Amino acid sequence: MTPPSNDDLGFSHRTRKNGDVELLHHGKLAGTLRGAAAQDFLAEVHDGSPADAQQLMARLTGNYKHGNERTAAGHPRNRR
Template sequence: MSGTPEGFTYRLRKNGDVEVLHHGRPASVLRGAAAARFLVDVDSDDPQELMARLTGNYKHGNERTAKRHPRNRDR
């Protein structure tokens, strides 16, 4: 598994909502001001990273610690 998020796409609904998909499955729906802010930010930032952060599927900072845990050493 790579360190960069991938597999995220989004589509704009007729009512202005933004639906974020992960590998074709709905992951999150943004409405109102959040949807408008997303549409502005998606052009300026890395879209994959932005969508990963919005859906909560993003690095939490504990990956290295968890990798060294005795339960996970042999994996």
């Protein structure tokens, strides 16, 4: 498993014996990469910083902010 970093978003990963990569979010399985996708992921994580790895895992699992959270807060149905 990957060690936590200063820019920790709660993601980690582990490689299985068969080459699959499991992406974990706060210790729970968030996604699995197989084949070429797993190898590409491992190469990118190896070459990048821990913060970049966190962002990559967030994008791959779909668990990231989309940029519209601030505008959505001002929508009439969300104001209370």
